[in-house]
Amino acid sequence: MLVYRHPSAPLPVLREVCAGAEEEGVPTEVVDAPGGGDAQDATALAHAAALESRLDVGIGVDASGAAAVHHAKLPEDRPPATTGPDAAPPDWRRAGRIGARVVKGLPLMEGPRP
Amino acid sequence: MRGPGPAEPAERLIVGVDIGNSTTEACLASIGPEGAVSYLGTDLTRTTGVKGTPDNTPGALTAIRGALARAGRSAGEVRTVLLNEATPVISGLAMETITETIITESTMIGHNPTTPGGEGLGVGTTRSIAELGEQEPGEPVVCVVPHGWDFDDAAATINAAVQRGVAVVAAILAGDDAVLITNRLARAVPVVDEVAAVEKVPLGMLAAVEVAAPGRTIRTLSNSYGLATVFGLDPAQTRQVSPVARALTGNRSAVVVRTPSGDVTDRRIPVGELVLRGAGKTLRVDVDAGAEAIMDVVGRAQPLDDAHGEPGTHVGGMLAQVRDTMADVMDLPGQPAVPVSEIAIRDVLAVDTFVPADVRGGLAGEVALENAVALAAMVSTSRSRMQLVADLVSEGLGAAAEIGGVEGEMAVSGALTTPGVDRPVAVLDLGGGSTDAALLTREGECTAVHVAGAGELVTKLIDSELALGDREVAESVKWFPLAKVESFFHIRHEDGTVQFFDEPLPPHVYARVVVLTPDGPAPVGTRHGLDHVRRVRREAKRRVFVVNALRALRQVAPGGNLRALEFVVLLGGSALDFEIPDMIADALAPHGIVCGTGNVLGTEGPRNAVAAGLVRTYAAGPMRAAPGPAT
Ligand SMILES: Nc1ncnc2c1ncn2[C@@H]1O[C@H](COP(=O)(O)OP(=O)(O)O)[C@@H](O)[C@H]1O
Numbered sequence A: 001m002l003v004y005r006h007p008s009a010p011l012p013v014l015r016e017v018c019a020g021a022e023e024e025g026v027p028t029e030v031v032d033a034p035g036g037g038d039a040q041d042a043t044a045l046a047h048a049a050a051l052e053s054r055l056d057v058g059i060g061v062d063a064s065g066a067a068a069v070h071h072a073k074l075p076e077d078r079p080p081a082t083t084g085p086d087a088a089p090p091d092w093r094r095a096g097r098i099g100a101r102v103v104k105g106l107p108l109m110e111g112p113r114p
Numbered sequence B: 001m002r003g004p005g006p007a008e009p010a011e012r013l014i015v016g017v018d019i020g021n022s023t024t025e026a027c028l029a030s031i032g033p034e035g036a037v038s039y040l041g042t043d044l045t046r047t048t049g050v051k052g053t054p055d056n057t058p059g060a061l062t063a064i065r066g067a068l069a070r071a072g073r074s075a076g077e078v079r080t081v082l083l084n085e086a087t088p089v090i091s092g093l094a095m096e097t098i099t100e101t102i103i104t105e106s107t108m109i110g111h112n113p114t115t116p117g118g119e120g121l122g123v124g125t126t127r128s129i130a131e132l133g134e135q136e137p138g139e140p141v142v143c144v145v146p147h148g149w150d151f152d153d154a155a156a157t158i159n160a161a162v163q164r165g166v167a168v169v170a171a172i173l174a175g176d177d178a179v180l181i182t183n184r185l186a187r188a189v190p191v192v193d194e195v196a197a198v199e200k201v202p203l204g205m206l207a208a209v210e211v212a213a214p215g216r217t218i219r220t221l222s223n224s225y226g227l228a229t230v231f232g233l234d235p236a237q238t239r240q241v242s243p244v245a246r247a248l249t250g251n252r253s254a255v256v257v258r259t260p261s262g263d264v265t266d267r268r269i270p271v272g273e274l275v276l277r278g279a280g281k282t283l284r285v286d287v288d289a290g291a292e293a294i295m296d297v298v299g300r301a302q303p304l305d306d307a308h309g310e311p312g313t314h315v316g317g318m319l320a321q322v323r324d325t326m327a328d329v330m331d332l333p334g335q336p337a338v339p340v341s342e343i344a345i346r347d348v349l350a351v352d353t354f355v356p357a358d359v360r361g362g363l364a365g366e367v368a369l370e371n372a373v374a375l376a377a378m379v380s381t382s383r384s385r386m387q388l389v390a391d392l393v394s395e396g397l398g399a400a401a402e403i404g405g406v407e408g409e410m411a412v413s414g415a416l417t418t419p420g421v422d423r424p425v426a427v428l429d430l431g432g433g434s435t436d437a438a439l440l441t442r443e444g445e446c447t448a449v450h451v452a453g454a455g456e457l458v459t460k461l462i463d464s465e466l467a468l469g470d471r472e473v474a475e476s477v478k479w480f481p482l483a484k485v486e487s488f489f490h491i492r493h494e495d496g497t498v499q500f501f502d503e504p505l506p507p508h509v510y511a512r513v514v515v516l517t518p519d520g521p522a523p524v525g526t527r528h529g530l531d532h533v534r535r536v537r538r539e540a541k542r543r544v545f546v547v548n549a550l551r552a553l554r555q556v557a558p559g560g561n562l563r564a565l566e567f568v569v570l571l572g573g574s575a576l577d578f579e580i581p582d583m584i585a586d587a588l589a590p591h592g593i594v595c596g597t598g599n600v601l602g603t604e605g606p607r608n609a610v611a612a613g614l615v616r617t618y619a620a621g622p623m624r625a626a627p628g629p630a631t
């Protein structure tokens, strides 16, 4: 699963997002968003990552610490899950798990909805 | 279905009204001078109040006005409203859990975390991770990690201990971190996580932790001799731990702790007896003996005069309550009180079921399937208040209203409008609270019975067996087929066919088992797969409706012989079900019976039989000759 981050995306958010995916057994690859990511929010980053991902699933983390999960086949404005800039570590962890569960074809966990 | 215009001189508008336990139906027709019937419109609405009581009036008026509106007619044109004579039937449902699983001294952790870590079996003494620093090398250790430990810190602490020579052979975690921690251990061990009450895991005790490979189930801790081998048990002790092994069967991970007197017990809960009076006998049966034993005794006490349960039990309470409700609705000011002897339980249906229940003493929210008995009971009286309802309807509508016939006979008469049906015919009215059968012989004799248990009981069984805790969701599981959402754009129906969507499906149904309601797929809140939900749904229908169809038909069939029946017509709301009619037809086929869902008037399906029967009976009756109905 591909994770696009803004270069100044908070590290604790990235750590928990990746931990969530890892607990579900799905490997993540974190890269700086192509083009810098300044013009994109978490949802746009996630959608771009999903389009690049071999698994069709991407996560975006923007400079504010907001995160989003996306699938390549979904319209950009319909991310399956997002967390805001003021979310807490369990929410970030959950975002990572949701991304992994989209990959695995398992029910998404209750939590923040778009 | 438009009849001749109101200009027709001798035309009479009449409305047949069937007040059922759940639904009130109306059938509007005009009757020509020769008694020819033209059906003009039908309607249905929820019954108001208990069937056969004055509270039915508003519902009856709604249905009458609805049918008039559909036909573009006015209440002023109505000559007569015909009501069905029906004795009030009140049904009640109760469930009695008869087994209970209790874990003492925290002997066992048997939940199924979605993501345990590692693989294999680890046997050692339980130690808190906080004390791992002081642990001397030597005896193997099962590390217990409470809430609040970060996965990196926990892994580092365990690795440091292992470095010093401490044999950490397994771990038990409060949080959902098993994979994360296992991935960071220098030496991988089985790890069970999501143990909410981890602080209750006894420390300093010998424990075994087992995690199976993905897609597999544990082999050692679910085997009595596996436990005996791990803990060095003698035959007597092995016998004692066998319930533990059974409780863990089918899990991917488990923990068993050896404590001095720890145990898992499967206790039977005594819930008292049911006392059945009938056929000149008084018979007793323990409710926890199960449905078969209860129904056997019910059969021997048929026809049932009354039934009582133990005060303080659910069943006893329910039986007392339906009786009280009936006494209340029959108790009218200005009328003599109904003798208690006339308010009696006339039928009981017991069904074996199971309920997922939280295990007492569990540390991780373990759930065990407990046995339970569901009971439907029915009280009916011979006292009817239908004449009062007729008076009130007449007053409300401004037209005459009378009682036009007895329910069972009217149902048969309406059913005979189904194409392809002839006498002798039996109808099965599959309702909400009761299943009713009526038989019309070739000679025109009619017999009718009500038996307890119908659509409501099916809904209740689905609700409790799937632990949905929501009657509406259970009702939709009963009504609509299932599917599995396989991606954001496609679902697989329960018959295996795949359907694609242009619009993405909402995330909350992704990868879930859903019911396909007219408003779109709705998730069924269960961890079970589609096959399990389907089996529960079909079994609930079979245990109520197939059982009751046979029970009710045997009571009306000549000599109790089903072979003596020829045509069986299924009526009522539950005959609209997408599989119940097929199940009943399958069960009746070996008896050489033609069975199918009714199509009243050739248009109404299994609905409106009694209302249409009232109209037919009126049109065929002696009043036909008179220019206007005598009231
Ligand atoms: N389309 C349907 N599919 C399955 N069950 C249905 C359907 N419509 C109604 N029911 C069931 O029918 C029962 C009510 O039947 P009904 O004939 O209206 O009751 P009554 O004769 O007691 O007034 C309820 O249990 C309801 O769930």
Ligand SMILES: [Mg+2]
Pocket (backbone or CB within 6 Å): A023, B113, B114, B115, B116, B117, B176, B177, B178, B179, B193, B194
């Ligand atoms: Mg886990």
